[in-house]
Amino acid sequence: MQPSIVGSTSFGILWTKTYLPKERWYAKPLVYTPPGRKQLVFTASNQNWIRTVDAVTGAPINARQIQPPFLQSDLGCPDMPDFIGIVGTPVIDPNTDTAYFFAKGYLNNAASGGVAKGTYKFYAVNVLDLTDRPGFPVLIDGHNADNDPARYFIGGTVLQRPSLTLIDGNVYGTFGGHCDLFNYTGMVTAVSTQPGVGVTGMFAMEAAPGAPFTTDIMEQKGGKAGIWMSGMAPATDGARIFVVTGNGQGHENKDTPASGRTPLSTLDEVVANLGVGGGKISLQDYFQPYEYIGMDAADRDLGSGGVALLDPSVFKGTNGVRRIAITIGKNGKAYIMNADNLGGFKMGLGATDNILQTIICPNAVFGGAGSYPLEGGFIYFTPVGFPTLAYKLGLAQKGSPLFSKVGQSIDNSAGRVGVGVPTVTSYKGQPGTGIVWVTDVDGGLKAYKAVPDASGNLIKINIPPTGGLNKFQRPAFGDGRLYVTDGNAKVICMGSPVSIPLNCTGPVDFGDVTIGTTKTVQVQCTALIPITKINGLTIQNPTFQASNASLLQGSLAKGATFSFPVVWNLTQTSIRDENGASFSSISPGVKTSSLTISTTNGVAQYSNQLPITLQGNEVSDAAFLSLSPPEVDFGGIVVGSPGAATGLDSAFIIANIGSSPLRILGYAYTGTDMDDDDGALTFSNVTQTQGGSKIGDGFTSSALPAVGSIVAAGQSLTVPINFNSAKVGNFQSVFTVWTNGGSKYTLLTGSATTAPIGKLEVETSEGGWDGSGIMDFGTVSAGTTKTRRIRVCNVGGSPLTVTKSKPPLQTELLAQNPFADLHEGQSIAQSECAYASIDIAAAPLAPNNPPHDVLDVWILNTDDQTFGVQEVQIRATIVSRQLGSTYDNGTAMYSYLGCYLDTNPRQLQKQYNLGIANENGICQKTCQDLGYRFAGTEYKVQCCK
Numbered sequence: 031m032q033p034s035i036v037g038s039t040s041f042g043i044l045w046t047k048t049y050l051p052k053e054r055w056y057a058k059p060l061v062y063t064p065p066g067r068k069q070l071v072f073t074a075s076n077q078n079w080i081r082t083v084d085a086v087t088g089a090p091i092n093a094r095q096i097q098p099p100f101l102q103s104d105l106g107c108p109d110m111p112d113f114i115g116i117v118g119t120p121v122i123d124p125n126t127d128t129a130y131f132f133a134k135g136y137l138n139n140a141a142s143g144g145v146a147k148g149t150y151k152f153y154a155v156n157v158l159d160l161t162d163r164p165g166f167p168v169l170i171d172g173h174n175a176d177n178d179p180a181r182y183f184i185g186g187t188v189l190q191r192p193s194l195t196l197i198d199g200n201v202y203g204t205f206g207g208h209c210d211l212f213n214y215t216g217m218v219t220a221v222s223t224q225p226g227v228g229v230t231g232m233f234a235m236e237a238a239p240g241a242p243f244t245t246d247i248m249e250q251k252g253g254k255a256g257i258w259m260s261g262m263a264p265a266t267d268g269a270r271i272f273v274v275t276g277n278g279q280g281h282e283n284k285d286t287p288a289s290g291r292t293p294l295s296t297l298d299e300v301v302a303n304l305g306v307g308g309g310k311i312s313l314q315d316y317f318q319p320y321e322y323i324g325m326d327a328a329d330r331d332l333g334s335g336g337v338a339l340l341d342p343s344v345f346k347g348t349n350g351v352r353r354i355a356i357t358i359g360k361n362g363k364a365y366i367m368n369a370d371n372l373g374g375f376k377m378g379l380g381a382t383d384n385i386l387q388t389i390i391c392p393n394a395v396f397g398g399a400g401s402y403p404l405e406g407g408f409i410y411f412t413p414v415g416f417p418t419l420a421y422k423l424g425l426a427q428k429g430s431p432l433f434s435k436v437g438q439s440i441d442n443s444a445g446r447v448g449v450g451v452p453t454v455t456s457y458k459g460q461p462g463t464g465i466v467w468v469t470d471v472d473g474g475l476k477a478y479k480a481v482p483d484a485s486g487n488l489i490k491i492n493i494p495p496t497g498g499l500n501k502f503q504r505p506a507f508g509d510g511r512l513y514v515t516d517g518n519a520k521v522i523c524m525g526s527p528v529s530i531p532l533n534c535t536g537p538v539d540f541g542d543v544t545i546g547t548t549k550t551v552q553v554q555c556t557a558l559i560p561i562t563k564i565n566g567l568t569i570q571n572p573t574f575q576a577s578n579a580s581l582l583q584g585s586l587a588k589g590a591t592f593s594f595p596v597v598w599n600l601t602q603t604s605i606r607d608e609n610g611a612s613f614s615s616i617s618p619g620v621k622t623s624s625l626t627i628s629t630t631n632g633v634a635q636y637s638n639q640l641p642i643t644l645q646g647n648e649v650s651d652a653a654f655l656s657l658s659p660p661e662v663d664f665g666g667i668v669v670g671s672p673g674a675a676t677g678l679d680s681a682f683i684i685a686n687i688g689s690s691p692l693r694i695l696g697y698a699y700t701g702t703d704m705d706d707d708d709g710a711l712t713f714s715n716v717t718q719t720q721g722g723s724k725i726g727d728g729f730t731s732s733a734l735p736a737v738g739s740i741v742a743a744g745q746s747l748t749v750p751i752n753f754n755s756a757k758v759g760n761f762q763s764v765f766t767v768w769t770n771g772g773s774k775y776t777l778l779t780g781s782a783t784t785a786p787i788g789k790l791e792v793e794t795s796e797g798g799w800d801g802s803g804i805m806d807f808g809t810v811s812a813g814t815t816k817t818r819r820i821r822v823c824n825v826g827g828s829p830l831t832v833t834k835s836k837p838p839l840q841t842e843l844l845a846q847n848p849f850a851d852l853h854e855g856q857s858i859a860q861s862e863c864a865y866a867s868i869d870i871a872a873a874p875l876a877p878n879n880p881p882h883d884v885l886d887v888w889i890l891n892t893d894d895q896t897f898g899v900q901e902v903q904i905r906a907t908i909v910s911r912q913l914g915s916t917y918d919n920g921t922a923m924y925s926y927l928g929c930y931l932d933t934n935p936r937q938l939q940k941q942y943n944l945g946i947a948n949e950n951g952i953c954q955k956t957c958q959d960l961g962y963r964f965a966g967t968e969y970k971v972q973c974c975k
Contacts, residue, residue, distance in 0.1 A: 034642065036491055042525075048519050049519050050077060055073060056117045056118075056502070058193070058506055060129070061506050062157060069084075069086070070157070076099060076110065080094055080160055081093040094493065104116045107211055116133045117134070146263065148184075163225065175217065176311070177237050189207060190203050190205050197266060200222055202264055214256065216276075218233045219233075232628060235253065235297040236278055236297065240282030241279065255276065255297055257275055260396040270303055271336065272301060272337035275300050285376075290316045290371070300318045301357050303369070312433040321673070327359075327895050329891040335357055335358045339353065346944045347431040353369035362390060364399065366431070380675065393416055396448070396502060399452070402481075404459070412450075417438040418466065421434060421958045426747075434658065437480050437483070439490065442809070444473060446471065446472070449470050451504055462620040463645070475499060476720070481624055498517065510526060510808075511523055528642055531638070537644065538551055539645055542646070543649060550598075553642065560586070561585060564583075564627065564632040571622075576625065598646055609925070617656065665780065668784065675817065677754030679752055684746075694738065698713035698716065700714065728782075732752070733749060756782075761781065790817075803901070803903060805903065813872060813875070816869070817868065822858060824862060829857045831892060833855075834854060834889060844869055852864055875910035877922075878914070885905045913954060914958065915958045926956075938974035941973070957975050
């Protein structure tokens with residue numbers, strides 16, 4: 031995918047396909063090219079439909095429903111409405127043209143049956159015709175965990191959400207729960223791809239002796255520790271897989287430090303390295319955050335994101351760290367780990383985390399991290415309701431890998447759960463062509479240039495709107511096209527029209543060009559169709575120059591060729607890269623631009639715009655200082671919290687992007703804005719403290735390079751920094767570095783607050799509020815709707831986050847806006863409240879129906895660790911009109927039986943003509959006074975018994 035093409039008018043929606051009502055795709059599309067055949071797209075839906083379509087046209091190839099899906103109404107969990115079938119993304123084995131996946135349904139392929147009869151089957155189908163491979167499907171239910179045989183698999187209680195992983199003839203699937211309901215245990219299951227072998231391994235994430243146990247499938251005592259990872263697959267680099275778990279119950283480690291190499295039976299809130307060989311699964315290593323028990327209490331699941339294993343050829347240290355693993359979850363902390371030594375529990379200094387780095391994000395992240403191994407190496411996160419963030423790899427002075435924030439998108443993601451993991455593409459692995467793709471449940475598909483500009487902006491690439499996409503998606507790519515799905519039964523293909531008039535050299539690479547010089551490259555083009563005229567060209571970046579006069583004049587026959595020169599002119603370019611300057615920032619590094627040729631075509635239905643990518647590397651002969659990012663915002667720290675013991679960590683990068691050695695001449699900081707016009711700036715020298723170098727009030731660095739240090743050409747130093755304060759307030763430091771290659775500054779900001787405090791209240795019938803947690807609507811007349819509200823208020827000193835929200839979704843008892851009000855990830859500012867409305871929508875009933883009760887709960891939790899899981903009890907009694915004689919409690923003596931046809935001979939043999947004033951109540955009273963057990967009204971005036 032070339033950025034110039036993606037951002038051009040020729041890129042758009044090529045086709046969309048809409049299928050069944052209420053059909054959704056949680057599994058991502060798979061693009062596959064069978065040997066000797068056309069490329070196809072394989073999809074698998076919540077209704078257990080699998081389909082293949084032509085990747086270019088979307089034309090159907092094959093379709094099949096493999097079994098009826100499980101019904102969401104059997105669960106009481108609203109996360110996935112209507113149907114639950116194939117949820118985890120399948121995996122295709124190109125050696126056998128076989129797609130593998132798990133599907134949820136019922137015993138004996140029934141259409142319903144409740145939780146106890148829910149099952150999971152493992153399928154292997156021929157991608158070419160969607161028929162089952164011999165020996166498949168395999169029933170998973172009833173198999174016992176190898177590490178705790180008392181625990182066995184019950185398909186009705188679990189959900190297979192993450193994508194699948196295929197290793198050496200075994201497919202690995204992972205399982206979590208439905209809204210933490212039922213007696214479930216997180217499981218990793220291995221199934222052989224060979225017919226007749228079946229399940230080869232099953233590993234329980236909560237096991238004896240530390241985990242609770244019960245045989246009652248409805249009781250929540252299975253240990254939990256589900257694996258859902260917002261749909262990410264278990265990461266692997268061979269004979270091991272990495273998974274992340276959520277909330278659990280065992281807590282075997284309690285508060286005692288433990289090595290990740292020692293056995294642990296309760297693997298909740300962990301990153302686990304599991305050995306896999308021959309389908310057998312065993313624990314090799316793990317990492318568990320030091321505050322995992324508090325994370326459990328506040329529903330800050332570590333497992334809302336998966337593990338990203340980074341490219342070891344780029345993302346590594348010089349201190350022996352050969353492979354980096356990253357995870358990030360609901361607590362907004364990115365844990366940067368050594369994949370070969372994850373860190374255990376509380377094995378770091380001061381009984382904290384023994385990992386490479388912790389990055390604090392401003393909100394929860396679902397789906398995990400994306401990465402880009404070119405141009406120095408970048409990673410990306412998209413917190414709920416915040417911009418997509420970019421961090422660049424660097425090295426600390428001792429050679430340890432260290433990431434620094436270098437940019438972010440200008441726009442925010444959706445303020446609710448569902449944004450997918452950032453996905454990065456490039457064009458043939460060439461620098462300057464990286465694109466970060468983000469799927470958003472509100473904003474649709476978004477695209478950004480992978481490397482931030484000098485101002486720290488991820489430049490947005492404008493693409494046609496798709497509308498909101500389904501939760502936790504990522505695009506699938508193939509031959510210049512991409513595929514996504516939305517929440518309205520639609521599959522969308524985007525790309526550049528294949529009908530282009532010219533085939534031109536692209537991308538045009540100028541290589542290294544020194545500032546103050548020029549370089550010319552010839553662009554070669556061939557006409558693919560008859561072209562009436564070349565109208566001209568435009569170039570985005572004015573330093574790249576070409577003349578319309580150099581283009582071929584007149585018409586071109588099909589197959590005709592021409593060329594024209596493009597000049598990269600850096601003779602008028604001087605290095606002007608001061609912080610806060612109003613002119614354009616110019617600095618050494620890879621630069622790209624787009625050249626667009628406009629044509630008048632001799633054949634209809636061909637594009638008349640052809641974008642070509644121009645790229646090159648600006649080089650400075652002198653030393654040149656780059657200090658990134660321009661701002662380091664630490665966010666907030668809660669004074670007195672466990673995290674305040676170590677403060678918040680981050681980093682900045684001192685880099686020499688010139689061609690001569692860079693010498694550091696000095697440092698200083700000021701608390702005043704650099705653009706303050708009120709007078710001269712007052713700088714303070716850097717001083718040494720117990721925590722290292724003081725680089726501002728509240729800010730320190732444990733490894734600031736000494737004055738006089740040399741940074742070689744093309745090299746960089748990543749400087750770790752820390753923010754901490756024992757007093758409440760907002761803190762700022764403008765930290766400046768002086769070198770022989772210029773001076774730069776970065777703004778450091780942070781705040782210290784008191785903890786958030788959540789207060790849950792329900793609206794009373796009088797319009798007031800109470801904290802009972804019980805919402806009793808009393809009696810509600812059939813055919814009417816009553817509405818009351820619940821609210822969560824933040825009476826603490828820092829933002830409060832809703833970490834769990836499971837609203838009621840019954841027919842007659844339901845949340846008005848279940849996916850918007852009090853949603854997971856919602857932030858509530860201090861001294862503010864968030865509200866949600868609940869309706870009792872009583873269905874119309876005929877008179878004299880017996881009353882019936884409706885009951886449900888709204889499950890809530892926040893990151894206030896004293897809040898705990900709250901279940902708002904909601905109840906109402908729905909009553910119909912009661913006609914005729916009644917008992918003392920107001921219930922009618924005659925119960926409604928229905929409408930019937932009374933033919934000859936008459937069943938109700940006596941008729942009383944009660945006149946035009948007759949109605950059901952009068953008739954029933956008449957029959958009751960006469961001692962009759964039945965009463966019926968006919969023809970308005972007749973009362974019969």
